[in-house]
Amino acid sequence: xxxxxxxxxxxxxxxxxxxxxxxxxxxxxxxxxxxxxxxxxxxxxxxxxxxxxxxxxxxxxxxxxxxxxxxxxxxxxxxxxxxxxxxxxxxxxxxxxxxxxxxxxxxxxxxxxxxxxxxxxxxxxxxxxxxxxxxxxxxxxxxxxxxxxxxxxxxxxxxxxxxxxxxxxxxxxxxxxxxxxxxxxxxxxxxxxxxxxxxxxxxxxxxxxxxxxxxx
Numbered sequence: 001x002x003x004x005x006x007x008x009x010x011x012x013x014x015x016x017x018x019x020x021x022x023x024x025x026x027x028x029x030x031x032x033x034x035x036x037x038x039x040x041x042x043x044x045x046x047x048x049x050x051x052x053x054x055x056x057x058x059x060x061x062x063x064x065x066x067x068x069x070x071x072x073x074x075x076x077x078x079x080x081x082x083x084x085x086x087x088x089x090x091x092x093x094x095x096x097x098x099x100x101x102x103x104x105x106x107x108x109x110x111x112x113x114x115x116x117x118x119x120x121x122x123x124x125x126x127x128x129x130x131x132x133x134x135x136x137x138x139x140x141x142x143x144x145x146x147x148x149x150x151x152x153x154x155x156x157x158x159x160x161x162x163x164x165x166x167x168x169x170x171x172x173x174x175x176x177x178x179x180x181x182x183x184x185x186x187x188x189x190x191x192x193x194x195x196x197x198x199x200x201x202x203x204x205x206x207x208x209x210x211x212x213x214x215x216x
Contacts (some may be wrong), residue, residue: 011157013191015145017172018138022174030180037185040192043073043117048201050076055206073114075200082109083207087213097167102211113200117193121186128183135175142168166168 050070057063064080071077082105085199 012174015138015142018134018141018171019174022134022138022171022178025127025134026178029124029178029185029200031179032123033185036120036124038194039073040117040144040189043075043196044192046070046072047076047196047203051199051203055078073116075116075196076203078109078113079106079200079204079207082106083204083212097207098213098215102208104210109201110204114193114197116147117196121193124182124186124189128186131179131182132172132175135171135178135204138171138175139168142155142171 050067053066054063054076055069056067060080064077067077067080083102146165146168
């Protein structure tokens, strides 16, 4: 802690801005990790329970009620709504063949559900890819600032150089400490989203086929 406080007091505005930026990135990443992990785990559990419950229902109405009770993230119910018959007329949406209408509506509902599940992935990827370089910039700037201060003092010794340089290297470690959890979470969440996407695509395909069979 003493080294960090000394580094903070010896830093200029740019060095402190780098520290503040890394701190904000770290807080944002961990808030997003906890929130997104909770959302995706809940969505995965809901999909695993809701899809079999829907197909085990006696009717579409009963299945809709089961989805409404189990689909807490609202990624399955919009697919069922998209597969329902649309009675409107006079628009381009209703003028095409039934197969095309179902494909378009289910695709749009699927994309909206996936966008909800993928929310925050870009921020995690950005933090994971930029934090090491921000930390490295802080290290370079800290070393430069320390050498300039030592040079202005008129005497340069290894003892005077090693302390400030070692403190500046903490910025590189800080950048890695911010980036590594974000990268690991991004990869894990990407795997979970892909698993949910496969289940949602299968459910949408089955709903489309059921709607076509009912229309024949």
